[in-house]
Amino acid sequence: xxxxxxxxxxxxxxxxxxxxxxxxxxxxxxxxxxxxxxxxxxxxxxxxxxxxxxxxxxxxxxxxxxxxxxxxxxxxxxxxxxxxxxxxxxxxxxxxxxxxxxxxxxxxxxxxxxxxxxxxxxxxxxxxxxxxxxxxxxxxxxxxxxxxxxxxxxxxxxxxxxxxxxxxxxxxxxxxxxxxxxxxxxxxxxxxxxxxxxxxxxxxxxxxxxxxxxxxxxxxxxxxxxxxxxxxxxxxxxxxxxxxxxxxxxxxxxxxxxxxxxxxxxxxxxxxxxxxxxxxxxxxxxxxxxxxxx
Amino acid sequence: xxxxxxxxxxxxxxxxxxxxxxxxxxxxxxxxxxxxxxxxxxxxxxxxxxxxxxxxxxxxxxxxxxxxxxxxxxxxxxxxxxxxxxxxxxxxxxxxxxxxxxxxxxxxxxxxxxxxxxxxxxxxxxxxxxxxxxxxxxxxxxxxxxxxxxxxxxxxxxxxxxxxxxxxxxxxxxxxxxxxxxxxxxxxxxxxxxxxxxxxxxxxxxxxxxxxxxxxxxxxxxxxxxxxxxxxxxxxxxxxxxxxxxxxxxxxxxxxxxxxxxxxxxxxxxxxxxxxxxxxxxxxxxxxxxxxxxxxxxxxxxxxxxxxxxxxxxxxxxxxxxxxxxxxxxxxxxxxxxxxxxxxxxxxxxxxxxxxxxxxxxxxxxxxxxxxxxxxxxxxxxxxxxxxxxxxxxxxxxxxxxxxxxxxxxxxxxxxxxxxxxxxxxxxxxxxxxxxxxxxxx
Numbered sequence: 014x015x016x017x018x019x020x021x022x023x024x025x026x027x028x029x030x031x032x033x034x035x036x037x038x039x040x041x042x043x044x045x046x047x048x049x050x051x052x053x054x055x056x057x058x059x060x061x062x063x064x065x066x067x068x069x070x071x072x073x074x075x076x077x078x079x080x081x082x083x084x085x086x087x088x089x090x091x092x093x094x095x096x097x098x099x100x101x102x103x104x105x106x107x108x109x110x111x112x113x114x115x116x117x118x119x120x121x122x123x124x125x126x127x128x129x130x131x132x133x134x135x136x137x138x139x140x141x142x143x144x145x146x147x148x149x150x151x152x153x154x155x156x157x158x159x160x161x162x163x164x165x166x167x168x169x170x171x172x173x174x175x176x177x178x179x180x181x182x183x184x185x186x187x188x189x190x191x192x193x194x195x196x197x198x199x200x201x202x203x204x205x206x207x208x209x210x211x212x213x214x215x216x217x218x219x220x221x222x223x224x225x226x227x228x229x230x231x232x233x234x235x236x237x238x239x240x241x242x243x244x245x246x247x248x249x250x251x252x253x254x255x256x257x258x259x260x261x262x263x264x265x266x267x268x269x270x271x272x273x274x275x276x277x278x279x280x281x282x283x284x285x286x287x288x289x290x291x292x293x294x295x296x297x298x299x300x301x302x303x304x305x306x307x
Numbered sequence: 308x309x310x311x312x313x314x315x316x317x318x319x320x321x322x323x324x325x326x327x328x329x330x331x332x333x334x335x336x337x338x339x340x341x342x343x344x345x346x347x348x349x350x351x352x353x354x355x356x357x358x359x360x361x362x363x364x365x366x367x368x369x370x371x372x373x374x375x376x377x378x379x380x381x382x383x384x385x386x387x388x389x390x391x392x393x394x395x396x397x398x399x400x401x402x403x404x405x406x407x408x409x410x411x412x413x414x415x416x417x418x419x420x421x422x423x424x425x426x427x428x429x430x431x432x433x434x435x436x437x438x439x440x441x442x443x444x445x446x447x448x449x450x451x452x453x454x455x456x457x458x459x460x461x462x463x464x465x466x467x468x469x470x471x472x473x474x475x476x477x478x479x480x481x482x483x484x485x486x487x488x489x490x491x492x493x494x495x496x497x498x499x500x501x502x503x504x505x506x507x508x509x510x511x512x513x514x515x516x517x518x519x520x521x522x523x524x525x526x527x528x529x530x531x532x533x534x535x536x537x538x539x540x541x542x543x544x545x546x547x548x549x550x551x552x553x554x555x556x557x558x559x560x561x562x563x564x565x566x567x568x569x570x571x572x573x574x575x576x577x578x579x580x581x582x583x584x585x586x587x588x589x590x591x592x593x594x595x596x597x598x599x600x601x602x603x604x605x606x607x608x609x610x611x612x613x614x615x616x617x618x619x620x621x622x623x624x625x626x627x628x629x630x631x632x633x634x635x636x637x638x639x640x641x642x643x644x645x646x647x648x649x650x651x652x653x654x655x656x657x658x659x660x661x662x663x664x665x666x667x668x669x670x671x672x673x674x675x676x677x678x679x680x681x682x683x684x685x686x687x688x689x690x691x692x693x694x695x696x697x698x699x700x701x702x703x704x705x706x707x708x709x710x711x712x713x714x715x716x717x718x719x720x721x722x723x724x725x726x727x728x729x730x731x732x733x734x735x736x737x738x739x740x741x742x743x744x745x746x747x748x749x
Contacts, residue, residue, distance in 0.1 A: 057748045058377050058398050059413045064746075073743075079736075145498075145561065145570050164562055165721040253710075254563065255717035271374045273707045274398060275743065 045287065051280035058274040070281035079257055080265070080282075087261040090175060091239035097179045098235050099228070102186030107216070109187075110194045120191065127184035131242065135249035138177040163251070167258025170251045174259050177250065178243045186231050193227035194220070225305045233297055240290055262286050328353075328360040329631050331639065332386040335363055336372045336620070337454070340587075341656060348652075352642045359635030361388075369395070369620065370706075376625075380413055385625040387632055388639075390453055392620045394705035396441065397527065399623050401703065401748040403449055415624040415633065416449045417441075417640070423630060424637020432644070432662050436614055436688040440699035441621050444528065451640050452661045454652075455619035456584035457684045458508040460603060464596040466577035470494035477600035481548065484578065484603050488557040496577045498559040500552065501567040503581030505560075506712040507618055508602075510537055513545055515697035516602055518610040522741075525695035527702045531745040535708070535737045538730035541608060547726035550719050560720040563713045571597075582618060583684035586657035599680030601687050613697045615687050619658065650674075659684055703744025708737040 020026045052070055056063040074080045109119050126134070141149045142163060150161040163170040197220060205215050221228075244264045247253060253260035253268065266286060270279030337345045342365060349361040366372035369392035376389050391399055402413040421428035430438060430448050441450045464474035470490045478484040488499045502508050514521040519541045524533040552558035559576060561567030571579035572592040580602060589597065604612040624636055642648070649665030652658065654674050660666045666685055669675065675682040693699075702708055715733040718724045724732070 055743075055747050057401060059402050060381055061402065061413060062748060145575055146573065165560055165717065167721075252563070254714060255721065256714045256723070268710070269707065272370045273704060273710075274374070274377060275704065275707070275747075277747070278743070 048280045048283050048287070051276055052284045053277075054280075055277045058276070060276075066277070070277045071285075073278065074281055074285070079260075082257060083260050083262055083265055086171070086257070086259065087240070087263075090171065090178075090243075090259075090261050091236055093175045094178045094182065094239040094243070095232065095235040097175070098182040098186055098238075099231055101179065102183045102231075103190050103224075103228075105183065106187050106190035106194055107220070109191060123187050124184045126181055127188070129181060131178075131181060131245035132249040134181040135174070135177050135246040138173060138180070139250045142173055163255075165255055167255055170255055170259050174243070174247055174250055177246050178239065181246070182235060182238055186235065189227050189231055190224065193224045197223045229297075229301060229305045232301065233294065236293060236297075237290065240286070262289075328358060329629075329635050331359060331361045331388060331632060331635050333361055333363045333622075334366040334372055334376060334386045334389040336366065336369045336390055336392075338365070341454075344652065344655065348643055348648065351648075352639050355642065356638070359638065361635075361639050373398075380625065385413070385627070387625060387628055388636060389623050389625065390620045391450070391623050393440065393618055393699075394709060396450075396621070397701050397703045397705060397744070400443065400449060400701070401531070401744075403443070412626050414449070415626045415628070416443075416447060417451050417622075417624060418447045418449070420624050420633050421637050421640065423633040424641075425634070426637040426641045428637075428641070432664065434659065434661060434663055434666070434685075434689060436693055436698075437617055437659060437661055439693060440617055440701075450621040450623045451644075452617075453620055453622045454584070454656070454658045455617040455621075455661065456582045456658055457615045457617055457688050458504070458512050458580055458602050459583045459680075459683050459687065460600045461571060461579045461581065461585075461589060461597055462600065463571075463574070463577045463593075464598055466491060466494075466496055466595075470496070470577075474596070474598070477598060478603060479601065480606045481545075481603045482606065485548075485552070485557070488552065488578070491577045492555075492557060498561075498570060498576040499557045500578040500580075501559045501561045501570055501576045502579065503561075503565045503567045503585065504618070505563065505716050506709050508580050509545065509549065509716075510542060510712060511700055512602065512615045514542060515614065515616045515693075515699075516604055516612050517541060517608045518613040518694055518696050519608075520696045521700050522702060525698065526700045528695075528698060531703060531741075531748060533702065533741060535702075535734045535741065538727070538734045541605075543727045543730055545605070546716070546719060546730060550722075550726055553720050554722075560717070583659070584619070584657045586681065587655075599683050601683055612687075614689070614691045614693055616697060616699050617659065617688070654681075657681070657684075659688065702741060703748065704740040707740045711736045711740070 053065060053067060054063055055066045055070070105123055109116060109123060112119055129137075139147075141147050142161060144150050144162040144164060147161075153159040153161045161169060163173045201219055201223075202215055205219055210218065240261075241263050243261065244267050247259055247261060247264040248267070251259045253264050262282065263286060266279050266282045269275045269282065273279075333349065335342075335345050345363050349363045353360050364386070366375050369390075372389065373391055373395050376386060376391075379385050399414055403416055418428070418430070430442075430446075433448070433452060437452045437455050438448055440455075441452055442448050460477065462477055467474040467487070470487070470493070472487055472490055478487045484500065491499045511521055514537060519539060520526065521537045522533045522535045524530050527533040549558050553560065559570070561570045561576075565581065565585065567576070567579060568581050568585045568589065570576045571581075572589045574593075574595060583599075586599065601612070602615055622640070624633070644662055646662060646664035646668045649660050649662055650668040650672070653660040653665060653669055660669060670682070712733050715724070715729040715736075719726055719729045
């Protein structure tokens with residue numbers, strides 16, 4: 014017995030999916046095709062002198078050692094943001110799930126940063142760590158003798174933007190983990206406890222596997238977040254500096270395209286970025302998803 | 308019928324000039340008090356006549372506004388007038404369309420607008436050091452200078468006193484700065500000297516100030532096939548000196564833009580080189596006695612000091628509008644170039660006056676005597692005729708080139724590269740950007 018609903022009309026199903034297809038075409042496919050086409054052109058800012066150059070824009074990029082360095086920076090940045098964002102959120106969610114008194118308060122406070130715009134988050138962190146007026150930079154120097162100057166130290170600047178990006182994303186991850194935790198039947202955990210499993214054993218043996226769909230979803234979302242949504246953080250805090258230490262790929266696309274008005278080079282970079290994200294998503298769905306229990 | 312007539316009669320004074328007036332869209336990037344000034348300029352123009360109505364629109368910072376204009380132009384909705392920062396000048400000039408004539412022009416040069424508007428227009432009335440920046444190779448003004456500034460030297464008189472230095476004797480040469488810096492450091496200053504806008508002040512202006520080329524072909528004024536040459540012995544020595552100071556704790560790097568200004572006015576740093584337009588902000592915030600003096604120079608360089616060059620923005624008129632609009636724009640440009648308006652703008656903001664008459668008027672009013680140091684920026688730019696090395700800098704992809712310079716200078720301050728290595732590298736990477744721009748705009 015087939016329970017699927019069938020449309021007798023020929024046009025109705027198409028009409029129903031048409032809005033979604035239209036949106037996808039207008040906002041995703043069309044810009045992507047535009048980017049592909051523009052990456053093959055060299056043109057001035059206003060498009061009044063356009064020349065087809067084939068793959069010259071791509072060749073330029075791969076001859077640029079700084080572009081290749083940007084890949085390394087992006088890899089470090091994305092892995093750090095996804096790793097810390099997910100693990101800290103998981104820790105907080107497990108803790109918040111066990112709190113009995115005032116749990117609503119904790120949860121609200123933990124979700125709060127999500128309402129902060131990325132650029133604002135970056136500015137907050139920038140103020141705290143500002144080498145001359147920042148309270149944390151000052152404390153580090155006076156109490157621990159640690160000299161914080163992210164204007165010159167590339168490694169510190171990278172940690173600063175990772176910090177801001179993670180802080181902003183923890184709330185989002187926290188929300189999903191908390192929902193995932195609350196969906197785990199208490200009876201399972203109690204049964205394990207009666208069988209003598211300690212908190213860590215219960216976490217590794219029951220909670221984590223049951224959370225794996227959430228974990229997988231967040232992994233995909235966080236990688237995409239680190240690749241695309243973080244450019245406002247970089248723009249408002251370090252502008253890719255010092256000496257390109259925090260220049261991630263998406264920031265370079267934005268900077269070259271909108272600030273520098275080099276549309277061909279910027280389009281070529283976004284095509285490469287698109288290819289990377291497609292590849293990463295395919296890998297995640299092909300290999301990581303197999304380890305997920307639904 | 309009578310009632311309607313009465314109604315119209317009533318409505319007429321209320322609506323003012325809105326019926327017949329030709330509207331002129333003006334995109335700008337001035338915030339806060341500066342934005343209020345822009346609005347008041349437009350408001351006063353609108354009240355002075357009834358044919359035209361200038362509508363100022365804040366379109367975000369310079370980058371954002373320029374990107375919005377590019378997108379709007381591509382979509383056929385360009386504004387009538389837009390304020391563009393100096394690093395965007397080459398892009399706009401390349402879009403003026405008059406060189407070669409192959410391309411469709413996007414920009415309507417100001418000299419043409421003024422001719423169309425039938426307005427009296429004397430390019431010589433403008434301060435040459437300012438207007439030459441926006442003038443083409445045939446001496447025609449392509450855009451109207453609006454807000455221009457130049458780097459000057461600020462120092463804390465209180466810190467000088469504490470270090471046993473004469474607070475009324477500012478250091479005029481870099482050697483004197485070094486000597487004073489040692490004493491300031493010995494007196495316990497945590498930051499002795501810092502600079503805002505490092506590329507603009509310590510490379511672009513330092514080169515012009517010492518009559519040294521920054522790029523070939525008169526710093527890019529002579530054509531798109533210009534090459535960067537700021538890795539010459541002079542610049543290497545100057546940056547090398549700052550790197551040496553950094554090691555000795557005499558120079559503190561505070562950021563690429565105007566962040567170091569805050570380090571000066573919060574009392575952390577004793578000396579600062581930055582834009583003359585920072586004056587207002589410093590005056591408002593500094594809780595100590597400070598003074599302004601000319602940008603220091605190296606006494607051993609022949610021909611120094613020459614003149615410094617400008618930063619800031621100018622007003623560009625877009626192509627493809629009706630003759631009626633151009634007439635209105637011409638009248639508006641003449642209106643805002645009046646000495647009274649310019650003098651007011653100059654005194655309130657610290658930006659340079661764009662006409663000589665405005666400078667003279669300010670002098671007559673006794674403003675410079677009451678506010679010592681505020682005329683230094685003007686004198687620094689006008690006391691000598693600019694040479695090919697000091698007229699200004701006009702480079703394509705200048706945004707990227709400044710970025711590259713910032714990056715390379717940062718690697719000098721952090722000790723990763725020597726001044727020579729970094730400047731060589733910056734020149735090489737910058738030249739790639741120039742070739743790219745040349746290719747895209749031929």
